[in-house]
Each structure stands twice: as structure tokens, then as C-alpha cells.
Amino acid sequence: MSPKTLISEAPPTMATGPCEEATNENLAKGLAVNEEDYAIIVGVSHYSSLAPLEGPITDACRFRNWLIKADGGNLHPQHVFFIPSAPGSNAPDQLAIDKALSDIIQMAETKPARRLYFYFSGHGFGANWEVNGMCLPIWSPSFYNAALSSKAYLDLLIEKDLFKEVYFFLDCCRDRKINTKPLHSMLGGPRPGGANTMAVVMYASEYENPAWEGMMNSNGNLLVHGYFSRALLEALNGGAVNTNGDITITSFLDYVREKTETYAKERNHTQTVRSDIRNNSYGLDYVIHKTGRTPGTVLTIQFKTAGDISLEGPDLSNIKSGIVQAGDSWLVPLGKGYHQITDKISRRSSFITIDGTLKTMTYEF
């Protein structure tokens, strides 16, 4: 069987829609971009019969923009297929997503391909632990199967063996829905299934659990984000760097997992990220993004009471110590990691976690 030839008449890449315009500065300067990398970004906020979501398009835009930025994913904008929903429309449907995939596959077949990012944010459900339904806008109890199968799409991308690396991010609920058959891609092909593509898969929550969105303050802007997507973008923007300034598979997964849990907990929710890595011959220390910067924060510690204070770093080295009075404050630059502040008189002690995403931070002690 051969699939229909699917060619996008106008590459969805150009349709920025609700996103701010993003440009790759390297492209403008004639510098190198990651020509071997591609992305499909699907953000579905609008549904015909499900409650609207506020986060998906915002988050999809942020991810798209990170991918295009020179100090982000450094992708060619025409390699980023951005597929948002729109009010009053049933778009995108499966064909729109498959067409984008088909375009990418055709490009990747003509020259070496390194990486594919697949991101979906919207409503979803768990058909079982390994199959998540990514709901299309038309999904309803009547169109019960109008959802894409995460497993089928992931399997397709892996079996194509076109990409060295696939990053598959799903920010959607995994609540159980019985007797569902999420759709497989229309794409196929004679290429035999291989197992050479490394896949890093992240689900926003564990099977049977919801993924949440909520109002959050991002650099002074109050916007609704998916907790997972916010953590994902923070990680890529430097939160997940190790002490060398690199984001490795491990540091990336750890950061996203930890921050998603934290954001959920702050709002009395529980949300645990589920990750899965397939065919990883590179090892968990494989660098997925280099930032070239060491993470750190300028911390202002405001003292509510007087004391004899010591501040220690992750290796228990003394960072600062001395007598303080109520109302005093310290300004200390700190690297990423755990720090401990102790009042030697009252023996009161607290841990301070610096994740490196904020440039400045205030802590009361």
C-alpha cells in the first residue's frame, strides 16, 4: 500500500497565526542554522464540544519561537511547521498534521536529517499506558476516535529511520477513556522499520492522570501555561543546564520533571511527568543543547529576625556568614543548586534551591 502524496500547498511554517513573529538571527547574518532539524508544533485551544483551553497556543508559540531563535533550537523557520487551532474552526484535522509530516519527511529524504521535534498541546486521553489520544478540535463523544495515537505517530517516526533523534512532547491529559482507538497516521511507506532513531518521549503526566494548566507569572507577564510546557521551555531556556552550561538528556528530563511537579504542587495538584527513551546509543549525558552559560541567580536574602547567619553552597563551602539584624538584607550571586542558610544562634535552618532560570530572586529568612 502506498499513501497519497501529500504536499502542503503553502507551508504551514509561514503561518505564524497567533504567535509573535520570530526570526532566526543567524539566518539574517548568513551564519549557520541547524538545517538538519525539523519540527511540528500543534497547539489546540479550540474544540467543538470540549472546554476551551487557554494554554496550548501560547505554549506552542513559545516553543516554536525557541526553536527558531538562533540561541534556541536555531532551526530554519521553514522547517518549523506550526499548526494552531482557531476559534470557530475544526482545523487542524489529521490531514493537516499528516501533510506537515509528509513535507518534513520529503525534505528529510533528500538530505541528511538530524532531529525532529514533535510537540502537541491540547486535550488528550489515555487509551492505555502507551497510547495517548491527542484530541483534534472535532473530538466529541460522537467523534470518539478523532484523536491521534501518540504511539502510532511515534512508532512511525522511529520506524522511518530518517532522523537520528526524535523529541516527542505531549502536554495533554492522560485520563482514561475506555474503548478508544486513536488514529494512526495516514503516512506509510515501503521503508522497513528500523530501530536506529533515538526517541526522547515526555508525557506531561502519568497514565490515567490529568495534565494541568494555570495562570503563571512568566517574567512579569501573567499568562496561562501548561505546567509541563512552562517547565519544558524553562529547561530549554537554560534552566536545565549543568555546570558546564550544557543541557543533557538527564539534566533536561530531571528539570522538566521536577519543575512540573513543583508547579502542580504549588496549586495543590499532583502531576508527574512520564518519560521514555528509546534506542539511546549516545548515553544519558548526551548534550541536546549547548547554552554556553553557567546558570546562576543574584539572590537577595531579607532577614526578618536578627541572627548569626551562615550561607553554604552545594558542597558545604561557606559562601557568606556574619551577624545580621532584622531588616538587613544580603545580595549574593549563587550558582545553580541547593544552598543552606543557618542561624547558628537559634539553629534554624532552611534549604534554598536555585534552579538558574531567574536572574534575580528574593528570599525571606
Add this chain to the structure above:
Amino acid sequence: MNSSTPGFKLSVTAVGVMSDFAHITVYNGVLEDIARGYEQLNLTLPPGLYSITLKLDGNIIKEHVRLTEDTHYEIPTPPVYSSLVADRFESSHEYYIHNAERYSRETTVQIDTTEGGAIFLFFRYTDIDKRKELNTGQHSLGEGFSLLDANRKVLFQLQGNNISEDTDTGWMAFHAALPVGIYYLHYSGHQFGEDIGSDHDLPPREIPLQVFKSSDKLQGLPDKYWQTQVFLTFGYGPIFPSMSIFIAPRKQGFINNDENNYRIDGLRHKFHNGVFILPEKVLLEFEQGQWAAPMKGLLAAYVYFSSPETNNELLFKNVTQDLRDLLGADTPDVKALQVLAAQYYHEQVPGVTLNQPCMFLAGVRAVIRASIKHPEVIEDDSLLEDIADKLYCDMVWTSYIPAPLPEIHAQTETTASGDSLTSTIYNAVEKIIGNGSSPEEIGERLLKSQTVSTLLYYIEKLDDDVDINDLANKLQIPPNVVRKTINHILKFSDSIKDTESKPDQFNSSNINKLKSIQ
């Protein structure tokens, strides 16, 4: 750490119920994950700040550590809820445990069989307060349930004298001695009124339950017959994914606080969530040939062959062989495990044929996968073939949308008996879409079938040279079921073509495509 840096021991142990399944992660001072594992970690680390995270059953416990000397942390596991009634679970209570023990040893129905195994069912709420909140009318928990034999004939309805129950504290027990073989727990579904809301409506469901007997050549077993024990928790109705199933010696019945049961429940819960963990203690028991709890072996084998793990191949080859002797070589689960094991070892699919579903969904799915290249692995026109496209995938146990109970079925046949041709087609179609009273009604029902609608969707989108096997792969159902579904659509195409709710995909172009691949 270089040689001049002093090292301290940090040991972290999860203590309490299900500690085998508590996942522990240790992060260093710069937030790097430096060690992870289950139940216990023993590390030597430089002095510094660390954190420990313990995760179990959706609960997360986090501790900060200042390591300046050898330190041992014991982290109590959080409360765990389970359908299994056992002292160490938060959701167990004396009024449930006592009755589960009692009725696992006393049958609630009498039949002529004295030889054989047994099925013991225990349904209950999480506690009496939940019963008062969710079931103010004190309805019996057996309502809507029946136990069917291998031919789907109703043996018992779970009501009246067939059960023991206390509708105040909220439990129901059923226990019957039964000949070895397969049985089906049938639930007819429930629609809730406006006060509770249709979101809680429960569709019909059927669950295969096997009664096992060990091979006579096995020595040293307390009993060659086994009791299949089913524990189920209720909310507004039965919460099927919470179902726990155990296999215990027939005469022993259910034992509260049996360590095996905690492990089985932990394994099941992890397996349900796609976590393929086999605690060392479980592996050790297999190595020592301990078979007090065959369900543990069955579950562990399914877990092992579903995972990419390759460390215990010989052990699990032996486990698979032992299970054949322990539970019977002809039982569907033992056959399905052979198929799954062959897929795991990349070996030729064994020459087995199944006509009935096994208890584990992973087994049914393995057999369906195998059937795409080897259709003979599923017997033609068998119950297993019928249910292959009606599976629920929300628990580790096999369950599916069932055909109506035989009594209802018989009435429909009488109605349709005037037209023998239509009657024959009815019988075939009923297996796919349920019963209907006219070709038009059957046509409408056919269109509402998810298999049919998804098949039409693919037919619409895919090219002309569509292949049955590819459709089977996309739909994850056997090729024979695809073929028969297409036959049924074509047979009823005249009745469907004038149907108002006919989808766009039901057009002459797609019908021609269906004809071409028939």
C-alpha cells in the same frame, strides 16, 4: 570524588507497605540525578547537600539531606489504596477482611461439582462512609453481574441466595466451586439518573476468569486445584481498573496479609502504568522455585516479556515452562504467554491456536499482533475473534464490550426467525454491532460501531491499493475481523445508503474501495 575528599555513606530505605515498589532518586547539590532505584539505595558520597525523592502510587515525598557523616534515612511509604483487602492497605477494614476470609472458604452457592477449582468474588467500597455517600439506597453490589460458563450460558446471577452481602458496610461475596475451565464475569452496565449524571454511566463489560488445575505430575503443592479470587472496589459503580485477581490453593482460600498478595498488587499496579519492574525478592522466589502464588509468576512473566529487559532470559524460560505445569498447558494465558515470549525472543510464533480470551490484556494483544501475519493463531468465528475489536484497554485484565446475555439474545432470535436469510446475517452482524430488528436498524448500528467508522475513515483517506493487513495493523485487530467487517458493510450497504446519519465516508467511491480489497 577524588581520593582526598572524605566520603560518607548515605543509605536510603523505603519502609512500609509496598516498599518494594517505592522509587527513590537521589540528587546532588547541583540538582543532578546521581542515583535511582527501588526500595533501597546505598551510596558513598562527598559531604554536601543532597535531596531524596520517593515516589509511590502517585505520592511524592521529598527530603533534603545535609551529608556530614554516615547517614541512614528511612522514609515511610505513603498510604496505599487497593481493591485487595489486607491489613496494611489504607482502604482495608476489619468488616471487609473478616468476610473476605470467611467467604473464600465457604461457598455461597452449591453445585454438584466437588472436584474442581473455584471462583471467589469480593466487591466492596473503600469504607462504610463511601457506601453511605455513594449508595444511599443500599443497592446490592451484585446488581447487573452474572457469571457465565465457557459457552456464555448464565450460571449465576450475583444476587439473592447466590451471594452473601452486607449492604450497610457495603460488601458482597460470591464463591462457587467450579470445574476447571474458562468463565466470564458479565456486567450489564448501568445508567445513572440526573442527580449523579451521565458522566458516570457504565457500559456493559465482560471479563474472562480462568479456573486452573495443576498437572498431576507436580509434587509438593498444597492443592492441585486453585481458587481464582477477584477483588473489586466500587465508587458510584464498579471501578474495573481497580480489579485485583489472585490465584490461591482451592482449600486455603484468601489469607489476609499474605506477602505474595502485596507483591502481586504492586506488580499489577506498575504494569498497569507501563512500569516493568520485578523486585529482586520476586526474582529470588522464582529462582528458588517457590510457587505458592501462581498469579505472581503469571504477572511477572507478562511484565518481563513486555519489557526490553534481557537480564533474566533463562529464568523466565523456566518460569514459562513451570506455568504450563502449574496452570495447565491448554489455558489461554499459558498459550498467550508462549506467543508473547516468541515475540520477545524474535522467534517463530508457536503453533498454538486460541479461541477464548486469556485473563491478561497483554496476552490478548500479543495474540492479535501475531494474527496479523499468522491469522491461524485465532480460531475462525471464535469468541476471541469476536471480541478482538471490542477490547477495553483500561486495566491489565482482558475485558470487552460483550454480546447481550443469552436470554435477551434468544428473544431477538425469535423475533427475527421469519426471514432465514436476514436471520443468518443478523447472527453474524450481532457479533460485531449487537442485535437489531431490521436491516435499516442494523445499518444504523453498523455505522455507529467504532470499528466500522474508523475503518471507513481510513478507507477514505488511504490510497486505492489498501491492504487488509495494513488496515488490521492500524486498527490493531485481526485481519479476519477486518475482512468480516468489510463483508458486513457491503452486505448492508443498501440499507445504509439512505440512512440520515450516514457519514460522508460512506460513499460509492469508498464502497468500491471496500469491494476491491474484500
